[in-house]
Amino acid sequence: MDIQTAIASFSAFAQETRLMAFRLLVRHEPEGLPAGEIARQLSIPHNTLSTHLAVLERAGWLTSHRQGRSIIYRANLAHMQTVLDYLVRDCCAGHASICELPSASRCNDTINL
Template identity: 70%
Template sequence: MEVNNAVASFAALSQETRLEAFRLLVRHEPEGLAAGEIARQLSVPHNTMSAHLAVLQRAGWVSSRRQSRSIIYRANLAHMNDTVQFLVRDCCAGHPEVCNPFSASSDTCANSQE
């Protein structure tokens, strides 16, 4: 991931509704949620939610597909992983044991969904 892409990704998540929407979609993987359902659960007007989802999609955080009359959004977990890896890639300065807590967090995520 390039620095400019990382900045754009972080900028997309730096707004409360967008961050909440992304976290909601992560919890609903792999099925995803319809745009209207996301708006309802977050108590956001539909047109406002559509604008937020468009920002997240342009930044790579979500993907969408049409299902009948609805648009179903899903979290892009590969993008999330790439972004986290971008953050920790150089943090260890040659000492990988420093970053072990970050690699263990993916195990925690998988266990918390059981």
């Protein structure tokens, strides 16, 4: 990851609804949620949410697939790990064990999402 990609990624979270949607989807991994359910849980109009989900997907934070008439969205945990790795790549004067981050599979156990 380069700095421009990191900036584009972070800028997607510079809006409350997008951050809330991503956090919701992280909590619903690995199944994901249909767009309508995301809108319902966040109390956001469908058309407004669609715009936010598109921004997150373009930035790499989400993936989507069609299931019947619904579009199912999932948090892209691989992208999240890549961004976290980028943030701490040079931390702690080369002593990576000091800066060790929880793996995506342990997030719910160690981080209050």
